[in-house]
Amino acid sequence: MLSKISFEMQDKPLIFVTNDDGITAPGLRALTDVVRPLGKVVVIAPDKPQSGTSHAVTMRQPLRLNRIRQEPGFEEYSCNGTPVDCVKLAYKVVLGRHPDLLVSGINHGSNSSINIIYSGTMAAVFEGAMAGVPSIGFSLVRVEMNADFSAASTYARRIIRTVISRKLPDGVCLNVNIPPLPVSEIKGIRICRQAGGTWLEDFDIRKDPKGRDYFWLKGVFARIGDGEDTDEYALEHHYVSIVPVNFDFTDYPAIEELKRWDFSS
Numbered sequence: 163m164l165s166k167i168s169f170e171m172q173d174k175p176l177i178f179v180t181n182d183d184g185i186t187a188p189g190l191r192a193l194t195d196v197v198r199p200l201g202k203v204v205v206i207a208p209d210k211p212q213s214g215t216s217h218a219v220t221m222r223q224p225l226r227l228n229r230i231r232q233e234p235g236f237e238e239y240s241c242n243g244t245p246v247d248c249v250k251l252a253y254k255v256v257l258g259r260h261p262d263l264l265v266s267g268i269n270h271g272s273n274s275s276i277n278i279i280y281s282g283t284m285a286a287v288f289e290g291a292m293a294g295v296p297s298i299g300f301s302l303v304r305v306e307m308n309a310d311f312s313a314a315s316t317y318a319r320r321i322i323r324t325v326i327s328r329k330l331p332d333g334v335c336l337n338v339n340i341p342p343l344p345v346s347e348i349k350g351i352r353i354c355r356q357a358g359g360t361w362l363e364d365f366d367i368r369k370d371p372k373g374r375d376y377f378w379l380k381g382v383f384a385r386i387g388d389g390e391d392t393d394e395y396a397l398e399h400h401y402v403s404i405v406p407v408n409f410d411f412t413d414y415p416a417i418e419e420l421k422r423w424d425f426s427s
Contacts, residue, residue, distance in 0.1 A: 174235075175201040175262035175326060178290075180248045181269065182212045182282025185230070185240040189268035192311035193300060194238075196319045197265060200326065202235045204256060206248040208282075209240040213271075217285040218244045227251060245286035253293065263326060264290035267300035268314050270307065274339045274393040274403060275359035275385065284337055288409045291335035296325055298335065303397060304342035313348055314340040317402050321351075337405040341397050352401040357394035358386035 177197045181190045185207040197203050209228070220243040231238040239256065241248050245266065253260055269283040278284045283299050290297030298321065302314045317340055330336070337356075341348060363381035370376055385394050393403035 176257065176259075177201045177203050177263045177265065178249070178252050178257070178261035178295075179203060179205040179207070180245050180252075180264070180266050180286045181207050182215060182245045182266075182286070183270050184208050184211045185238075187211075187270060188307060188309070189270050189300075189302065189311060189314075192315045193265060193268045193318060196315050197263075197322060198236060200322065201262070204236075204252065204261070205238040206241055206252050206256060207239075208245060208248065209242050212244050212282045214280050215244045215282040215285070216280050217246055217288065218282075219250070220244060220247050225251065227255070245282040246289050249286050249289040260293050260295050261290075262296070263322070264295045264297040265300065265318075265322065266290075266298070267302075268311055268318065268340075269299070269301035270309060271301065271305040272303040272339055272397070273299060273301040273337060274303075274397060274405075275357040275383070276361070277359075277383075278337055278356065278405075278407070284407075287335045287337070288407075291333060291407075291409055294332065296330045296335075298322065298325060299337050301337075301339045302342060303339060309342065310344075313343060313345040316345050317348070317351070321404070331406075333408050333410065334406050335409075337393075337403075337407050339393060339397055339403045341400055341402070343400060347400060348402060349400045350402070352396040352403055354393040354396050354403045354405050355389075355391055356405050356407075357389070357392035359394070360384055360386060 225243045228240045266283045266286040273281045287297040287299040300318050361381040366378040396403040
């Protein structure tokens with residue numbers, strides 16, 4: 163039986179860490195190393211990769227937690243669910259309250275532009291923001307498991323320290339993407355808007371050993387539009403991009419337009 167954590171160090175923030183690449187992902191190790199000196203840390207991450215799961219929650223099978231490490235000021239668990247499941251279990255089962263900060267990542271691959279919609283990394287961040295928890299998602303624009311996370315860790319540390327000291331506006335979370343470069347080649351940080359983009363998708367149709375068709379999704383990302391104030395532009399020009407994001411999807415200008423429409427016919 164799991165018991166809710168009781169930390170004695172009241173002067174340090176309680177920091178929750180998760181991701182969508184799974185508990186063994188090097189990016190999660192890098193992010194955990196960044197935050198451990200900053201507060202009391204609890205990690206709950208999926209026991210297998212959950213990339214592309216977006217805001218999925220598990221409703222048709224039991225969820226399980228496996229405690230991996232427990233030491234003063236630090237606990238780590240794996241979970242058989244999605245990143246959002248991990249956040250919900252943290253609140254209700256492991257922590258017994260909301261953390262002071264939620265960080266997700268460091269993702270193996272970009273979550274800039276429209277990729278934020280599909281991202282399990284950023285879904286965990288949205289779940290945090292919806293509960294009023296300051297939340298940040300970090301992604302390195304490189305998918306390889308042996309990617310170098312040293313520059314990403316450096317910038318994650320700077321951004322997390324700033325957020326802890328300055329706080330985020332209510333309902334706002336951060337989508338941070340880091341170019342795959344050494345620290346010496348990164349020009350700094352840019353606060354950006356999300357670039358337009360889409361995936362040009364198709365399926366490979368193949369045959370299994372019994373002659374039945376099966377399908378592999380494939381696609382190429384295509385940026386839509388332009389502008390020097392976007393996350394894609396910042397990354398291409400060797401900047402870390404930070405996009406402030408709100409989980410309210412309402413298109414407010416469209417409200418006034420739709421009010422003028424006649425829906426009576």
